[in-house]
Amino acid sequence: MTSPVLDRFLRYVRYDTRSDDGAPSSPSTPGQLVFQRDLVAELHAIGLADADVDANGYVMATVPATTRKTAVPVIGFIAHVDTSPEMSGTGVTPIVHARYDGRDLVLPDDPTAVLRLADIPALADQMGHDIVTASGTTLLGADDKAGVAEIVTAAEYLVSHPDVPHGVVRLAFTPDEEIGRGANHFDVARFGCHCAYTLDGGGRGEVESESFSADLMTVTFYGFNTHPGYAKGTMVNAIKIAADFVHRLPVGRLSPESTDGHDGFVHPYTQQSGVDRTIVKLIVRDFDTAGLADKESLVAALAREAAAAHPGARVDISVEEQYRNMRVVLDRHPEIVEYANEAVRRSGLTVVTRSIRGGTDGSRLSFMGLPTPNLFAGEHNFHSRLEWVSRQDMENAVEVIVALCRIWEERVAL
Numbered sequence: 001m002t003s004p005v006l007d008r009f010l011r012y013v014r015y016d017t018r019s020d021d022g023a024p025s026s027p028s029t030p031g032q033l034v035f036q037r038d039l040v041a042e043l044h045a046i047g048l049a050d051a052d053v054d055a056n057g058y059v060m061a062t063v064p065a066t067t068r069k070t071a072v073p074v075i076g077f078i079a080h081v082d083t084s085p086e087m088s089g090t091g092v093t094p095i096v097h098a099r100y101d102g103r104d105l106v107l108p109d110d111p112t113a114v115l116r117l118a119d120i121p122a123l124a125d126q127m128g129h130d131i132v133t134a135s136g137t138t139l140l141g142a143d144d145k146a147g148v149a150e151i152v153t154a155a156e157y158l159v160s161h162p163d164v165p166h167g168v169v170r171l172a173f174t175p176d177e178e179i180g181r182g183a184n185h186f187d188v189a190r191f192g193c194h195c196a197y198t199l200d201g202g203g204r205g206e207v208e209s210e211s212f213s214a215d216l217m218t219v220t221f222y223g224f225n226t227h228p229g230y231a232k233g234t235m236v237n238a239i240k241i242a243a244d245f246v247h248r249l250p251v252g253r254l255s256p257e258s259t260d261g262h263d264g265f266v267h268p269y270t271q272q273s274g275v276d277r278t279i280v281k282l283i284v285r286d287f288d289t290a291g292l293a294d295k296e297s298l299v300a301a302l303a304r305e306a307a308a309a310h311p312g313a314r315v316d317i318s319v320e321e322q323y324r325n326m327r328v329v330l331d332r333h334p335e336i337v338e339y340a341n342e343a344v345r346r347s348g349l350t351v352v353t354r355s356i357r358g359g360t361d362g363s364r365l366s367f368m369g370l371p372t373p374n375l376f377a378g379e380h381n382f383h384s385r386l387e388w389v390s391r392q393d394m395e396n397a398v399e400v401i402v403a404l405c406r407i408w409e410e411r412v413a414l
């Protein structure tokens with residue numbers, strides 16, 4: 001049995017497209033550009049004449065409209081080509097485990113790497129399906145090459161079925177999502193869409209229309225350094241003040257370790273220490289943007305208390321916006337998510353509405369003028385050597401994309 005989306009996926013994962021936080025260029029690694037150029041050639045081959053890659057490594061292409069209606073909004077589909085730098089992506093060897101029946105899936109290059117039904121509840125929904133994994137020493141890269149393969153396959157389907165009515169459909173493949181830069185050089189005006197959908201989610205049927213709102217806080221404590229042999233009465237140690245501050249942060253609440261669902265948190269994640277000056281960086285997360293301000297006031301008050309407890313110390317506090325809950329934007333255009341839900345149902349699946357305890361490129365794009373919820377791509381265990389995806393979930397995602405294109409056309413009178 002042939003499966004165009006599976007064949008593409010197996011081809012794409014062999015490209016090493018890990019992004020690199022330490023490289024300032026866009027894309028951050030040459031491997032991404034190699035893949036992007038080959039993608040452009042493939043898009044040309046399936047008939048998307050305008051496909052190109054821009055100077056920053058972003059690929060865009062157009063599926064021309066088939067409908068006679070002139071008022072159908074242009075919609076877009078987006079996936080990222082990079083894979084996580086946290087796990088090797090060199091020499092990925094995909095393995096298709098046909099007709100999964102609950103057995104242990106042992107990955108041959110490292111027999112300790114085993115996908116067990118008992119450990120991975122999502123496998124229970126995959127009986128009879130073909131599961132793709134890597135070979136045990138690398139990630140698979142379903143995040144997000146599953147999304148890339150699904151979008152290209154849907155585009156190919158639309159091009160070869162001109163009887164399917166749809167408006168103009170745009171595609172974009174972005175670099176460096178995993179290092180938080182996927183939206184940095186995204187040319188929203190050039191993309192020219194009313195809205196878009198990222199294909200970068202998990203289990204089949206998922207529609208994600210809400211993400212965290214996110215800020216970064218930098219708390220800098222200033223002490224006074226002098227020779228420790230002669231420091232009596234003069235030294236003020238910023239490391240100790242910072243420790244005092246961290247100790248004052250709430251325990252058992254408002255932390256990543258103690259929250260889930262809709263609760264936000266504050267999280268010190270890195271510290272640069274010196275007697276003279278110690279910098280503590282914290283991320284602040286909440287679904288409600290007003291909730292961010294409450295948490296930031298609390299953190300600021302605790303930092304000032306810690307500084308005040310050490311005479312001679314001083315503290316500086318700054319807050320930077322990272323991204324905002326996309327729901328604020330999507331609530332103004334309810335049809336964007338409604339049509340996605342309808343497309344999932346029309347493909348015979350159950351809609352699973354999820355809130356992302358993090359951000360996506362869509363969180364930033366939504367505020368750059370391109371409302372962009374996230375749809376399932378079938379990714380599981382991402383950033384891990386136990387990463388997997390099923391052929392059937394990818395095929396479902398292709399159907400959902402095609403259904404969405406039809407629905408946007410149907411809902412317009414002329």
Ligand SMILES: [Zn+2]
Binds near residue numbers: 080143144177200
């Ligand atoms: Zn992803």
